[in-house]
Amino acid sequence: MGVIEEVFTIDLPVGENFRIQRCRYTSPNAKVENEKRISIVSGIHGDELEGQYLCFLLGEWLRTNSEKIRGVIDIYPAINSLGLDSISRSIPFYDVDLNRAFPGSKNDFLPAQIADGVVNAMRGSDLAIDIHSSNVFLREIPQVRIAKSQEETLVPLANLLNIDFVWVHDAVTVLESTFAHAMNTIGTKTLVVEMGVGMRLGKAYGHQLLDGLLNLMAHEGILDIEPLDVRFPIQSHVGEVAYLNASVPGLFVPVIEHCQMVAIGEVVGHIVSALSGEVLDEVIAPIGGILFTLRAYPIVYEGSLVGRIFGEHQ
Amino acid sequence: MKRFDIVTLESPNRAPLRIEGFLFGEENSKGASIAIVGAMSGDHINQLYVASGLVEYLRIKEEEGKIIGKILIIPAVNAYALNMGEKNWPLDKTDLNMMFPGYHQGETTQRIAARLFDTLKGYKYGVILEGRRDQGMCLPYVKLIKSGYEDLECVKDLGISFIHYRPYEPIETAMLQYNWQLWETKAFSIVFGKNGAIDHNDSDEVHTSLVRFLSKRGLLEHTVFEGRTSNIIDPHNMTLLKASRAGIFISKIRCDTHVEKGEKLGKIIDALTGKRVEDIIAPCEGIVTCQYSHPLIFQNSIAFRIASIE
Numbered sequence: 295m296g297v298i299e300e301v302f303t304i305d306l307p308v309g310e311n312f313r314i315q316r317c318r319y320t321s322p323n324a325k326v327e328n329e330k331r332i333s334i335v336s337g338i339h340g341d342e343l344e345g346q347y348l349c350f351l352l353g354e355w356l357r358t359n360s361e362k363i364r365g366v367i368d369i370y371p372a373i374n375s376l377g378l379d380s381i382s383r384s385i386p387f388y389d390v391d392l393n394r395a396f397p398g399s400k401n402d403f404l405p406a407q408i409a410d411g412v413v414n415a416m417r418g419s420d421l422a423i424d425i426h427s428s429n430v431f432l433r434e435i436p437q438v439r440i441a442k443s444q445e446e447t448l449v450p451l452a453n454l455l456n457i458d459f460v461w462v463h464d465a466v467t468v469l470e471s472t473f474a475h476a477m478n479t480i481g482t483k484t485l486v487v488e489m490g491v492g493m494r495l496g497k498a499y500g501h502q503l504l505d506g507l508l509n510l511m512a513h514e515g516i517l518d519i520e521p522l523d524v525r526f527p528i529q530s531h532v533g534e535v536a537y538l539n540a541s542v543p544g545l546f547v548p549v550i551e552h553c554q555m556v557a558i559g560e561v562v563g564h565i566v567s568a569l570s571g572e573v574l575d576e577v578i579a580p581i582g583g584i585l586f587t588l589r590a591y592p593i594v595y596e597g598s599l600v601g602r603i604f605g606e607h608q
Numbered sequence: 609m610k611r612f613d614i615v616t617l618e619s620p621n622r623a624p625l626r627i628e629g630f631l632f633g634e635e636n637s638k639g640a641s642i643a644i645v646g647a648m649s650g651d652h653i654n655q656l657y658v659a660s661g662l663v664e665y666l667r668i669k670e671e672e673g674k675i676i677g678k679i680l681i682i683p684a685v686n687a688y689a690l691n692m693g694e695k696n697w698p699l700d701k702t703d704l705n706m707m708f709p710g711y712h713q714g715e716t717t718q719r720i721a722a723r724l725f726d727t728l729k730g731y732k733y734g735v736i737l738e739g740r741r742d743q744g745m746c747l748p749y750v751k752l753i754k755s756g757y758e759d760l761e762c763v764k765d766l767g768i769s770f771i772h773y774r775p776y777e778p779i780e781t782a783m784l785q786y787n788w789q790l791w792e793t794k795a796f797s798i799v800f801g802k803n804g805a806i807d808h809n810d811s812d813e814v815h816t817s818l819v820r821f822l823s824k825r826g827l828l829e830h831t832v833f834e835g836r837t838s839n840i841i842d843p844h845n846m847t848l849l850k851a852s853r854a855g856i857f858i859s860k861i862r863c864d865t866h867v868e869k870g871e872k873l874g875k876i877i878d879a880l881t882g883k884r885v886e887d888i889i890a891p892c893e894g895i896v897t898c899q900y901s902h903p904l905i906f907q908n909s910i911a912f913r914i915a916s917i918e
């Protein structure tokens with residue numbers, strides 16, 4: 295059975311605490327030599343819920359298999375707890391994206407203090423898995439995103455996670471204010487998982503990632519189980535990502551389902567006018583490949599992302 | 609005065625977004641040039657007010673033949689947010705001032721930023737009227753980041769008491785000031801007021817300092833009173849006073865007050881029992897430049913900032 299602990303708390307103005315809780319699972323046997331510690335993190339964005347389901351599934355597994363534990367497993371299902379219970383992506387009141395407030399500081403405003411509290415709670419973890427579910431606009435296949443500078447350390451770990459895609463991207467300075475960057479900087483190998491869509495739950499992705507997590511923990515010696523037979527993700531360096539942005543404002547109506555293969559020149563969807571009844575534009579695949587991102591929220595402006603295709607080099 | 613659309617963007621259902629510019633002086637003037645950007649957020653009402661006030665002021669000056677250089681004012685960048693009580697871009701909640709230098713093939717707000725930035729490039733001076741990024745209110749101060757291209761000397765011509773001159777944070781590389789400086793415009797921000805409201809004293813001070821800047825930098829023929837001598841401060845000069853308790857916050861002083869060590873600046877009351885739970889006392893002498901402005905305060909929020917010279 296895990297131990298539920300409050301790792302960060304701060305008074306709110308009117309008779310309430312803001313709190314971050316974790317459930318900690320430890321080895322039932324005597325102290326394990328050089329035992330490793332992993333942190334499973336969800337809800338940095340209050341409108342993303344896929345990670346909460348994964349936390350449940352993992353907790354359920356650990357409760358029934360506690361004798362397999364050889365390390366410390368911390369589950370943090372709700373970092374932005376105010377936001378999760380009120381469909382607010384950002385930290386309410388301040389309207390600040392918590393994932394742009396790291397590493398944070400005790401001397402700064404509430405979001406920075408929360409960030410600081412999160413970092414301190416997880417400091418010393420060998421590994422951290424930060425689970426996101428895109429946002430309310432886009433649906434994503436299970437993928438891990440890694441900054442180029444971390445490629446060597448993190449890609450081998452990501453490959454264990456039973457995900458579909460590993461996306462190594464050029465680091466932008468702005469991303470230095472993310473949770474993952476802050477944790478990687480202090481020596482916790484941190485993977486960012488994106489899967490599903492905001493405000494919804496996709497059960498299959500939760501089970502897929504659970505297998506990946508169990509596999510990763512088996513490889514790291516945190517669980518005394520046989521490694522699982524997991525899928526090997528597509529690696530971004532073998533191909534290219536094409537972005538499909540709306541050319542006109544309107545209502546985006548997809549014709550292809552998420553996660554399907556598309557051919558170059560194929561119609562991915564239409565942008566239509568609800569007022570005039572016209573089809574304003576066809577969204578055409580500029581390359582062939584897998585449609586790994588697809589817009590879920592139909593209202594678009596010019597520039598709104600409607601999809602992303604990954605195509606392998608020929 | 610030439611009034612024109614810098615950016616127009618169609619919307620699926622509402623009327624198009626228009627970012628309007630007001631240009632004074634000769635378009636191809638040999639004199640200096642300046643662009644002043646107002647409300648980038650939907651709660652930057654003070655900034656909108658100062659920028660539009662400047663449009664009216666310069667309209668009259670232009671009729672009097674007093675404009676020397678080229679002056680562009682953009683009072684409202686994010687009119688969509690202003691018109692619906694939002695802070696950020698209403699659909700995807702992105703902050704327009706986190707989208708620079710922009711990207712013409714990118715997301716909606718990256719495109720807006722890119723189109724706006726195309727217009728802003730090439731000006732000699734660039735002023736960003738900014739609100740605070742927290743729940744505070746403050747004296748007008750200049751925020752100048754050390755990008756390597758900044759110009760501290762010109763900023764002193766504003767005659768504003770405090771110039772906060774400091775290294776930039778990672779998130780600031782996506783903001784207008786940093787990118788504008790990289791494109792060799794002498795860009796700086798004036799931060800002032802309280803978001804969502806108009807402070808007339810602060811607005812007047814910023815208006816006056818902008819007029820002073822225009823005059824001293826050869827853009828406007830107008831004699832001005834001297835401003836204050838600026839104090840250049842960095843984070844070491846600032847003392848932060850935090851609320852150790854959450855509750856109802858009562859301030860006893862105004863920003864710009866010179867306080868002595870030991871002076872009581874405010875208090876916090878338990879929001880349910882009404883009991884006073886904390887007195888906030890100045891630990892040093894200095895000038896209060898900034899204070900928390902919402903009546904409900906959070907534990908560890910910064911209640912006051914005091915600038916000291918020592």
Ligand SMILES: [Zn+2]
Pocket residue numbers: 338339342426427428
């Ligand atoms: Zn997220």
